[in-house]
Amino acid sequence: MNERYDVVVVGSGINSLAGAALLARGGKRVLVLERNGYLGGAIRTEEITEPGYLHEVFSSWHPLFVGSAAYAELGEELGARGLEYLQTELPTASLFPDGTSAFLTTSHEANVEELERLAPGDGQAWGRVVAEFMPNADLAFGVLGTELWSSAGAGLGLKAYRRLGRRGLVGFTGSLLASCRDWATETFASPRVHGLLAPWVLHTGVGPDTASSGFMTRVIAVAVELGGMPVPRGGGVKLVEALAGIVVDAGGACETGRDVERILVRDGRAAGVVLAGGETVEAAEAVVANVTPTQLYGRLLAVDEVPQDVAEAARRFRYGRAGMQIHMALSEPPRWTGDERLGGTAIVHLTPGLDGVSRAVNEAERGLLPAEATIVCGQPTTVDPSRAPDGASILWIQLQELPARVLGDAAGELDPGDGSWTEDLRERYADRIQARLAQQIENLDSALRARVVLSPADIEAANVNMVGGDIYSGSCSLDQNLVWRPRPELPGHATVVERLYHIGASTHPGPGLGAGSGTLVAQHLLKPALPRRALDRLDSLRKRI
Ligand SMILES: Cc1cc2nc3c(=O)[nH]c(=O)nc-3n(C[C@H](O)[C@H](O)[C@H](O)COP(=O)(O)OP(=O)(O)OC[C@H]3O[C@@H](n4cnc5c(N)ncnc54)[C@H](O)[C@@H]3O)c2cc1C
Numbered sequence: 001m002n003e004r005y006d007v008v009v010v011g012s013g014i015n016s017l018a019g020a021a022l023l024a025r026g027g028k029r030v031l032v033l034e035r036n037g038y039l040g041g042a043i044r045t046e047e048i049t050e051p052g053y054l055h056e057v058f059s060s061w062h063p064l065f066v067g068s069a070a071y072a073e074l075g076e077e078l079g080a081r082g083l084e085y086l087q088t089e090l091p092t093a094s095l096f097p098d099g100t101s102a103f104l105t106t107s108h109e110a111n112v113e114e115l116e117r118l119a120p121g122d123g124q125a126w127g128r129v130v131a132e133f134m135p136n137a138d139l140a141f142g143v144l145g146t147e148l149w150s151s152a153g154a155g156l157g158l159k160a161y162r163r164l165g166r167r168g169l170v171g172f173t174g175s176l177l178a179s180c181r182d183w184a185t186e187t188f189a190s191p192r193v194h195g196l197l198a199p200w201v202l203h204t205g206v207g208p209d210t211a212s213s214g215f216m217t218r219v220i221a222v223a224v225e226l227g228g229m230p231v232p233r234g235g236g237v238k239l240v241e242a243l244a245g246i247v248v249d250a251g252g253a254c255e256t257g258r259d260v261e262r263i264l265v266r267d268g269r270a271a272g273v274v275l276a277g278g279e280t281v282e283a284a285e286a287v288v289a290n291v292t293p294t295q296l297y298g299r300l301l302a303v304d305e306v307p308q309d310v311a312e313a314a315r316r317f318r319y320g321r322a323g324m325q326i327h328m329a330l331s332e333p334p335r336w337t338g339d340e341r342l343g344g345t346a347i348v349h350l351t352p353g354l355d356g357v358s359r360a361v362n363e364a365e366r367g368l369l370p371a372e373a374t375i376v377c378g379q380p381t382t383v384d385p386s387r388a389p390d391g392a393s394i395l396w397i398q399l400q401e402l403p404a405r406v407l408g409d410a411a412g413e414l415d416p417g418d419g420s421w422t423e424d425l426r427e428r429y430a431d432r433i434q435a436r437l438a439q440q441i442e443n444l445d446s447a448l449r450a451r452v453v454l455s456p457a458d459i460e461a462a463n464v465n466m467v468g469g470d471i472y473s474g475s476c477s478l479d480q481n482l483v484w485r486p487r488p489e490l491p492g493h494a495t496v497v498e499r500l501y502h503i504g505a506s507t508h509p510g511p512g513l514g515a516g517s518g519t520l521v522a523q524h525l526l527k528p529a530l531p532r533r534a535l536d537r538l539d540s541l542r543k544r545i
Pocket residue numbers: 010011012013014015016033034035036040041042043057058059060061062063064065258259260261290291295323325459462463464465466471472473503504505506510511512513514
């Protein structure tokens with residue numbers, strides 16, 4: 001006979017595991033079902049180049065998790081289970097083609113001094129940005145941590161109105177809409193400061209000319225100063241193991257190699273799931289699906305369970321640019337030319353500056369391999385030396401300006417063939433990136449022991465939620481973000497099917513390791529049953545009308 005669980009979770013990404021752990025602590029029996037052979041989704045720690053070199057195959061940096069509501073609640077228990085965060089005072093820098101650089105540290109005074117060095121007045125401007133941000137930080141972070149499509153969302157709006165007044169609220173909302181370019185150039189004089197901040201918009205899934213990217217840049221820049229760039233000692237796998245441990249010790253289970261093929265719906269309510277192979281697992285209270293809208297409405301639910309306009313809205317869900325990862329094992333630490341602080345910085349962006357990021361984003365969005373990509377060069381061993389043998393080092397290199405299908409090469413060098421990411425195209429593009437890095441890391445080629453590259457096609461093959469190699473599981477442009485994520489027609493996490501909830505990077509508050517959607521749904525499911533069911537019924541009725 002099948003076991004019965006209170007909640008069945010489809011997929012084992014950070015939202016699933018954090019949500020499941022919160023539910024388990026709240027007394028629920030939870031089953032997490034993962035189609036891959038490992039738990040964690042985009043968190044995977046492995047010696048993929050050589051023995052002794054521990055790489056984060058996908059996500060690496062945990063400021064969003066350390067700053068999350070889930071960590072606030074689970075942190076102590078995760079610590080008791082062996083999770084330890086390591087920190088750095090040098091989270092990020094940008095390195096420009098002429099060898100000059102700019103740094104953002106965890107010290108406010110040092111940042112004021114650094115930006116003042118780059119242009120008189122820019123240090124003071126940074127002081128004003130932080131001073132103006134902090135009194136309303138709860139509103140800014142609240143936008144990202146609240147179920148916006150709910151009474152809590154309305155409550156946040158009311159709180160903002162009471163504090164800021166009508167004019168103030170209009171001004172605050174307007175300031176959320178500015179692009180990174182407009183905000184950065186209006187606020188700072190130095191192109192070096194613009195080039196320090198602009199690459200960070202890539203980590204929010206947009207580009208520097210996109211509406212609302214100015215707000216994202218501000219939030220991220222302040223968060224970097226406040227929270228640094230923490231990583232778990234020994235890799236993200238430690239977080240995955242600790243979260244899964246909480247679920248299992250509370251009587252739940254986390255199973256791999258289990259592809260969920262269908263959501264079981266009885267009388268308009270989610271009652272369980274059907275696995276590939278036909279096995280059924282019942283869920284007494286809820287099914288929580290960490291999938292894309294494409295999979296939820298196009299595969300897991302039967303056609304007659306989804307109103308036509310909902311299915312149509314899900315079909316319109318757009319995926320964003322694709323990503324590439326390059327992993328390098330080095331026999332010694334990289335020797336950067338220029339400022340010696342670069343050797344101790346967690347993430348160095350190699351960029352020509354704001355216009356360079358803008359150009360590369362635009363080229364990628366037009367289907368081209370960018371001529372001069374923004375190279376995100378992560379140095380995990382600067383924070384956690386245990387990731388490589390003594391005296392050795394690893395590099396975690398990310399490229400976020402790539403097309404899913406390649407129409408051409410903006411540099412006119414590489415033949416895109418039929419547009420698919422072949423092994424040859426992947427390696428030739430990685431060679432171009434390596435050659436650029438070698439101009440600024442003088443021992444790169446001589447210290448390189450092994451290199452492993454993941455193309456957009458490889459990333460999609462590893463995680464079905466990363467459609468086309470989009471590492472953020474859906475474009476984060478404004479019409480698909482915040483209260484409009486995944487789509488304006490499908491806001492929030494409740495779905496057209498009662499007791500079925502949609503979480504993951506495709507849903508609000510979007511991608512990253514903040515575990516926001518899993519936490520919001522877990523909090524909802526831990527509410528007393530009666531008001532929750534009444535609210536759910538209302539929500540699914542509203543979505544069907
Ligand atoms: C290369 C890369 C680098 C990144 N770097 C960072 C970083 O440094 N810091 C950061 O904060 N964020 C980073 N991100 C983003 C972040 O990792 C993701 O947004 C986040 O991990 C997504 O979590 P999730 O809960 O949405 O689920 P995912 O991690 O996407 O996992 C979903 C899981 O569900 C499984 N699944 C899907 N359908 C089914 C089904 N039908 N049955 C069973 N299982 C199913 C999938 O196999 C997958 O394992 C990165 C992402 C990538 C890809």
